[in-house]
Amino acid sequence: MRISRRSFLRVLGVGAGALTLSHVLGWGQQPPVKIGLIGPIVLLDVGKAMVRGAQLALEEINKLVDEKKLPPPKLTMDGLIRDDQVIRGDVAKAAFEELVEQGAQVIIGGFLDEAVMGMIPSMARLRKPFLNTGSSGKQFSELVKSDYEKYKYYFRLMLNSEVLAQDAVGMVKGLMKEELGVQKVALVMEDSNFGRDFLKILQAKLPSEAGVEVAKAINFPINNPDFNAILQQIGDSDADAIIPGFAFNTGVPFVGQTYELRVDAPVIGIITEGQAFEYWKSTGGRVMGHAYADAATGETPLTPKTLPFFQAYVERYGDSPPSRPLYTAFTTYDGMFVLKEAIDRAKGTDPDRLVEELEKTDYVGTVGRVQFRGKDDVYPHDPKYGPEYVVAKWVLWTTLAKDPLKADPQKDPLRVVIWPKQYRLRPDEEGRPISIDACISKAAAEYRAAVEEWKKKGKPRGGRFDAWQAFTRSVAKCFVGQ
């Protein structure tokens, strides 16, 4: 068959035009995968941080796709972010179903167990993968264990409450007992699912596994933020340290009152809202010396991805709270990359294929190396726990300012990882990690000596409080390399 020159040119012209138009109009490109996000985005900073972490990851992933450093498809969250009103399981459930109707192929987010529990039946019925980046209830992974085929779409980047409590036991043994000389602790837990579980586990495991006695265990109601009498009882119990467990917003009065009373027991535990950078301002600097479990701090280079993410976050959102990434920002940011990798490997968003590929995840994120536990594990689809994977980081609030109450809340507060030892790091000028373990260990030895001296003097009120404040200040100096 002969093709005339004119026909050939016409076909060539139409072809070239179509190719140009297709590039402009996106013909022939894979449509972006729709990711839905559900969390307490209106009321709580953890929810806002979740959205911000997802947004930064999304932009980064799509840029890498444009630069052909990652294969298509891109990801989108346009119009797919919903609020769960913090504790409303029914609202979260409706949001999940509505997002799936809108075409979301995967859902990410979740904060309180009560809201996440509302989404789980819809997830199972609609067969849409859900990546939990905020809640710690172990009941969700237990569901996967109990009926794998039904609940296999559930994955989590957070450590569950049981593992977190186990991590706390390890911290009590390694940091509190062996380094700081703690023999007896007081447990102050809120009366919630989280607080009750945490209390039960610590009461059972601290004496046998950490060799530390529980001198006092207090379960206080969430709506009663008066701690004066409780702290006095702890003083009477002769506890060497306090372990709090607060998921609701009751930490501020606790922090204020421990400072005003100069309680002779360092506070090391879990206060969720205390992970926010704004907490220093909220407590007027009285959080000085408290150490709380966290996923990451940002300032500490846990992996090569931690500092770049932290800097990108602060550059974009540094002027509006939460001005520093909260744990949900880290986990959701990592979660988006985990999803993208699984989608690429699955070559699509078929839920069952996606589950298979998510199970093969091996991703070094901002909080550590993420691999999900297998279906035969006791907690299927939770992140693997351990020094080479993900662990909790125990972060101390400190400052170099002479008087913490007069410190500039924007510039002066420092958050330094004091446990586990492998993460006792500070960044050098290029952001490379330098160990400050020896420096912190020395400060801990000085604290122990000061406490012995205080005991010899008959335990005058405020003596151990002052010793702990001195330890805290020494840690700040270690962190800035003084």
Add this chain to the structure above:
Amino acid sequence: MEQILVIAERIVIYTVLISALYALVALGFTMIFGVARVLNLAHGAFLMVGAYTAWFAQQYLHWDLYSAFALAVVVCTLLGVVLYHGLVRHVQRSPIVTLIATLACALIIEELIKIFFTTNTQLLAPFISGSIEIDKTTVITNRIVAFGASWAAIILFWLFVHRTRWGKVILATAQDQEGAALVGIDVRRVYTLTWAISGALAGIAGVFFASWVKIDPFMWRDPLIISFAIVVVGGLGSLKGSIVAAYLIGFLEVLMTYSPSMRICTEGFRCFEFLGSSWVGVSSLLVLIAILFIKPEGLFGRAE
């Protein structure tokens, strides 16, 4: 034995301190009901406005706490007057509508605070920092200040009501509104004054309540529940009753903090704890229910 005495001493000291604040918190609430027969469910929100005003003046205007405190009292006084003239005056004839309208007002204030301020919990700096020892009990110094200020406000209020002409006018209106109007008392002016005083008392209580515990957009609920319980237990409209009830509820709350808890587990279900520190908030409501059954008019209330 010595340990029991120490615990008893602590229970007494903490009760004395916290109950004074509770009495102050309930004072404005009982006054509005006593004089105008209005259950002002926005009373807790008044306290919250006082707390946020002081916090805002401290954080953003960099005022000292005393000036911030004065501003909070002025703002709450004006808020009381505005709420009365802008809303309550128009719906006062229907107790149900008034109840719902004042509750709606509290919810609007909560939402406005969420919009204009943060939802994060904040701490108001104490008037005096630190703590002191009273025998074997350690007390936060600011609580002594709050105790003193609460009693000063209560005494001044009592003196105003019983020793001044305007106070007697308020008492007369409280006893019989129509009779007061017949003898030439401008009842509307009395109501305005009552709402202004109630607002001022809420402003004072709000600042101390905030410096005692915390500030957040939901902080109005506890003071409202406390006020309600105190006023019902003490007898609606009775100043003496409110003070006695404040001490009763304060005592029970402190007692719960010190009482050992009893754990009862049901087979195949979760365990329940009775008494102990997790029952602090429940105790006042149990007293309220008990009083409603035994003496519905309250300890010092007048039977209808």
